[in-house]
Amino acid sequence: MTAPRRADADDDGIATDAPSSRRTHICGVPVDALTMEESVNAACALIRTGQPHQHVAINAAKVIAARHDPHLRQVLESCAIANADGQSVVWASRLLGSRVPERVTGIDFMLRMWEVAAERGFRVYLLGSKPETVRRTADVARSQGVDIVGARNGFWTPEGEASVVAEVAAARPDLLFVGLPTPRKEEFLHRHLGELRAGLAVGVGGSFDVVAGVVSRAPLWMQKSGLEWLHRMAQEPRRLLGRYVLGNVEFVFLVAREAVTSRRPPTE
Template sequence: MTQTHHTAPTARRTAPRPHDDDAARARSHGRPATEAAHQRCELLGAAVDPLTMDETVAAIEQLLEDGGHGHNHLAMNAAKLVSVSNDPELVERFATATLVTADGQALVWASKLLGDPLPERVAGIDLMDRLVDLSAHNGRRIYLLGATDEVVRQVRWRFLARGANVVGFHNGFWRREGITDEQMAETVSRSRPDIVLVGVPSPLKEDFVFGQKERTKAGICVGVGGSFDVVAGRTSRAPRWMQRAGMEWFWRLVQEPRRMFKRYLVGNTKFVWLVLRARWHRA
């Protein structure tokens, strides 16, 4: 289902253009020449952009200013990094993504321990919040894809109330409805979005953000996982002190033990082992 709403665009802020040698480094990593402002870090075999939240938002602004489409943003966390270590196809997806940032505090700590530090965590839900502000500021067109019908409608109204230009939405269960990823992407494209916020779980999130980025004709597809449920009040974020302490995973585990047990307890244990093994080999 597609709904249309417009707000009058205002003057757009322009992020500083990175240097040409940065674009060359981006190409050398096998990803599109997006003129990323920094050379990527390698963390346990996965490429991650060493960007702050402000730098990530500025990079997305610049991509949109430059025009074109087919860009994507993927978030890396401990569980995803463990999956990457066992999946060459996933390695390729992250290596060729336009932007990859550290969604988990554990990655920031691990990067420092291994000598290639990431500056800070760029949480998907916080990035989404900044992009909603961006839309409210300059009229960038946002499409919401994910969660249940009820939840995505609530998210739409909340974002509209903030002044964002939400041009369409659809629930995250299109496959159950007999809609292919390609058909869903074509539906999204008819709303002519600048930004598609993809609020579905992995691996569907990566399948769509990577596989359908061109077909959506959006400036950028951004994976935001379960963020819609938080915005709609269905789930809650951990207290700030737990986020800063890198314990948000425990909060989510308590809220959804059946769904999160394997991801966090099993996955996090393997992540720690991978980090310690890498540290041992560097010693």
């Protein structure tokens, strides 16, 4: 696999600190202290290097998953950009003294990068979700001036994975958005990053469902108050009840324990 490279400025001369220099950790999981625009500038700089890079969005559920899965934690650490997707992660960073400036959700980052792609002529590939959903998402992106060079659903067998990777690579996208669940998308991208030949590969979970109108997004006030998870759970209670209720309790416990430990004076 080709090792990720860092960049200090994009083509327009916009200075961008390498995300690794802005990196902090929440309960052992990496999070970059970047705003949306800083993330976009860093993404453009990475794309222009001509080397493959992986982006990840960190929320409370992913922190918990990584705590139970050391390999997933290694995958997250290897990502070139790790944004705070959940408001709870932003709050936790401030409690722990890291102060991540703002929430940068996977879907908001994707939509902002679509704008940049339309402006700069970046080639975009969409991978994941159901066939009709990804098709409708591609139509929405094209209507916004995005050059969609490929769109494929997220259903394939282990035996067929190599052909999926080859299909994406043949399109040579600058941006690859992958709408698969955690940890499947993170591990797929990590496993094939060099072969996919995408400048920046971004895992976006269920974002295609929102863009295609299959599910609705929470009102802005719920997003800002950290209650978007409640809106999502109301739409898919059977699938998300355990993840959010139990996961949020565990996340609060982990953050509280880390806060206490970090304030405890060292023993001689």
